[in-house]
Amino acid sequence: MARVVYDNVTKRFGEVTALRDFSLEIEDGEFVVLVGPSGSGKTTALRLIAGLEALTAGEIRVGERVVNRLAPRDRDIAMVFQDYALYPQMTVYQNLAFGLKMRKMPREEIDRRVHHTAEMLDIGELLQRKPRALSGGQRQRVALGRALVREPKAFLMDEPLSNLDAKLRVQTRGEIKHLQEQVGTTTVYVTHDQVEAMTMGDRVAVMSEGVLEQIGDPRTVYERPANVFVAGFIGSPSMSFSTMNAERRNGSLTLSREGLTLKVDERDMPASGVPHEVIVGVRPEHTVLWRDGAGLIGPIEGRVGYVEMLGREMFIGVSTPGDLRFTVHAAPDAAVRTGETVRFGLEPGSLYLFDAETERALTRA
């Protein structure tokens, strides 16, 4: 049984609190991604499992064993570092074998495991080479191999893909996920890239400034963000936010700001009370150029600030006279130019409402 559990973990570095009351239960065999901007505490959280830092308060359990006081070598975990940390003077074989040698494993067993892992990662021909003779992608695999060969209770990965070029990154993403499914080891994966998080994680833990903002599977985190931060962090291009005044009238909800008035659809109505000021969020894919009779909320008029042509689609950055910003999704052949005025609307049922003060999501009816 190899669950990894954070139980109210706090970590302070002097005056700075890097991790605050962090609680998370990772199931056996699960692939959990800790994602967030720099300073969010995700790397700290990972290093606490590894034992590379000592926690200030709380407990960490690996496979039902409290590991707070244990040295990294006794925690039965393996780690893949961002810069790979391969031993430069050793061959690939020796790099892979090192951890096993330190544990006094018999030579035949080491040999068997190293070759098996090398085969899994397709680095069999590289075994006699030294790290400096390897490409970035190859080094990354050796780093992975070093963790695999140990057959630990949990894999810890610290942004292993960030030093690869974009194309290699996408390819390796899939390979890592596939490997993990094959091997079935619990994995905690840290990244700042939300695309990585969404494509790889069984569950995604969104973190910000030492706090766990939301934990859930990718779909939930995307479709039901718990607060403004998660809503804005997940999804690219990110959600457009506008602070507006809310008014309940005759059972319907009207949002207004600087001359712009939106009537909120039933589907978007919050279940309980609505504060006076709300933050309205809408994703670009639900913000489209105005078509009469399409049942859109609007029309909203604004000036085009920029146009992003992505080949398959186009994103238009618009600002209203009241200085509200929106990102509008359009077909690649849309005739829109910077400086022009466009009219667009919001798809009903796609609005997210957040309390302007607490920034928490207002739950739907």
Added chain:
Amino acid sequence: MNTASRAQVAFNYFLIILCSAVAVYPLVGILLASLYPSGAGNAPSGFALPPTFEWHNYVTAWQQGGFSGYFRTSVIVAAVMVPASVLLSILGGFAFATMQFRGSKVIFYLFILGLIIPTEATIVPLYYDVRAMGLLDTYWALILLEVSGEVAFGIFWMRAAFMSAPRSLLEAARIDGASSWKTLWRILVPFARPAILTLTVLTFADSWNEFFLALVFTVNHLTAPAGLASFSGRYTTNIALVSAGAVIVALPILVVFIIFQREFLRGMLTGAVKG
């Protein structure tokens, strides 16, 4: 600056050749002088080749001058002192670079102090201490004193070298289960090989060139430099013979320097230049 005239280039080469020649001249001079016929009053003028090449001056100096004995001392002292000093520096530098223990800062500053304390400040009490230990005029006196003098620099140097290793390398080793000893010898030392080589070469040079200590603490077991000084004093007027002795003493360090030029330069310039 980019388009230099031929004259400028020629002038530059002339300058540097001139400077190098001046630097080397006295040494080349005594090399030639050593080949002159031995005996008083035969001072080579420095601008003419010797009439005959009296190679046997070297044999004379070696045997009569007692250089075989001087060399034995220098070699024995260096052979023990250099590995010991480098080893202790590696151990100490490793601890300061990777470990946290109470008072480490204080101890480290004490070592730094050693970099500034001149030998002259401790030589007087040291003489009587060594005498009291019964180690006067022994190899051990020189070995112990030289090692204790070198470790301050050595620890500083190795600490810097180890600290330049990426932190993740050490962390990977910890996770892999390596003890501190294994981490040091299997990972950090291979990583810092160039720095260790430089330290070894510099330490050897310091040991071989050490004169003051030998003069104070030895009488019958003189090192090569001290032996040369004594020899020079005994045969002042026999320039050829004294020169032969000087060349003999210069040879080992010269050879080491030529082979390990890069390390020497790195050690002397980086230690001085890089922050």
Added chain:
Amino acid sequence: MDVSSRGRLVSRAGGAVGSRRRPERLPGEARRIGYLYVAPAFILYAAFNLVPLAQGVNLSFYNWDGVTPGIWVGLANYQEFFTDPAIRSGYVHVLQLMVFYSFLPIVLGMFLAVVLSRIRIHGLTFFRMLLFLPLVITDVVTAVAWTWVYDVDGPLNTALKAVGLGHFIPSQGWLGSFNTALPAVGVFGLWGQFGFCLILFLAGVMKIPASLYEAARVDGANAIREFFAVTLPGLRYELQVVLVLSVIGTLGTFDEIYVLTYGGPGTATTVPAYIIWRRLAQTGQVGSAAALGIVLMLIVFVVTFAINRVMERGAGE
């Protein structure tokens, strides 16, 4: 000039000790083990450096001939610093030597480095090797070489006679005449230090980005202005290092004095280290020698500190 390891880092000892973020107590880490690694070096170091230092301070308060029991004299040995002309002249001599060992090599080295840096020099490695030789070869050897150079029938005199300047040759020889002995030692020092300064400054000048010079030229600076505005500030660090190294090194001059002049003629070339040796090993003034050693150390401290302070303040960063 020995490859003094101590001198090499004295310049940095005054400055930052360079720390990186220290981890707190890590889980599972044996806390005491650091002591074990440091112990061998520290024990040796303490036994032969720190303890003797304390002993030296103690000794300095006594009048002792090394044989009979010593007599407590308090600060008398230190007062000699002001009263004994022999001690004073020792320091005057090193001050004079500093012109040759420190000032001249720096000026010459810097000037030549600037001139030479303009052209790419092929085979620089070879020249570097030659220029470093005086510093790397044992001092005693190079000093012996220079006794030959200064010899009555040696190359210097031969050359002077050849160009008709033979009447300048002093009657007692260069190293034996009161007026020329110290400068003669000085020239030896200049010869030894110069190569190092040249190479060091050359490397330093190469590091100055060309864009700075271009900017200066656009601003209308001529060669001299360029030097003071760009080159000199760019060499600040090297200058600081060489200053400390050479000044401290000169304060501790011994080997060449012993070989070239024995402090003579008379006391024309005595230096503090030599005086200390004589008082310890020959004249039985052990307490005085100890005191002189302590004073020398204090002077080294002060000088290092002062140079670092001045240079760093000048940097103003």
